[in-house]
Amino acid sequence: MSEISELEERLVSAMARIKAALETRASEGGGDSAALEAKISVLEAEREAARVAAEATQEALDSTKAQLAASDAATAELRATVEELQSANADLRLAASEGLTDANAINKALAADLAALQMARATDLRDVEALLSQIAPAEEAPHA
Numbered sequence: 009m010s011e012i013s014e015l016e017e018r019l020v021s022a023m024a025r026i027k028a029a030l031e032t033r034a035s036e037g038g039g040d041s042a043a044l045e046a047k048i049s050v051l052e053a054e055r056e057a058a059r060v061a062a063e064a065t066q067e068a069l070d071s072t073k074a075q076l077a078a079s080d081a082a083t084a085e086l087r088a089t090v091e092e093l094q095s096a097n098a099d100l101r102l103a104a105s106e107g108l109t110d111a112n113a114i115n116k117a118l119a120a121d122l123a124a125l126q127m128a129r130a131t132d133l134r135d136v137e138a139l140l141s142q143i144a145p146a147e148e149a150p151h152a
Contacts, residue, residue: 012062019055023048072142079135086128093121 030044097117103109 012058012065016055016058016062019051019058023051023055026051068142072138075138076135079131079138083128083131083135086124086131090121090124090128093117093124097121 026044026048030041030048033044034041097114100109100114100117104111104114
């Protein structure tokens with residue numbers, strides 16, 4: 009974004025210099041004011057293009073932030089579930105060691121624990137893929 013801002017500042021500065029030169033020549037009654045007017049138009053168009061590009065980049069950034077926030081919420085929920093399952097499994101193991109429960113209940117709890125861990129891992133992978141998909145276009149963009 010700073011490159012776009014810097015480019016915009018340079019364009020504004022150049023337009024101001026051209027405008028000042030145009031006014032000086034016009035007041036002297038000579039000069040090629042049509043060429044200077046054309047140059048100003050070109051620079052204004054470039055500035056507008058830079059502004060549009062900056063807005064598009066900001067929109068993409070906002071969208072990515074929203075996706076990450078949603079993903080963070082889902083990840084936090086999954087992690088809480090995993091912690092609950094691990095706690096329940098610890099309680100089941102303790103009860104089993106005291107002979108108060110059957111091994112089938114423990115196996116079911118451990119299977120649920122494994123499924124929750126796999127879901128958490130899948131969520132983490134999805135987050136990484138989303139980040140990489142946002143980084144790749146930024147790396148491919150030409151630098152001014």
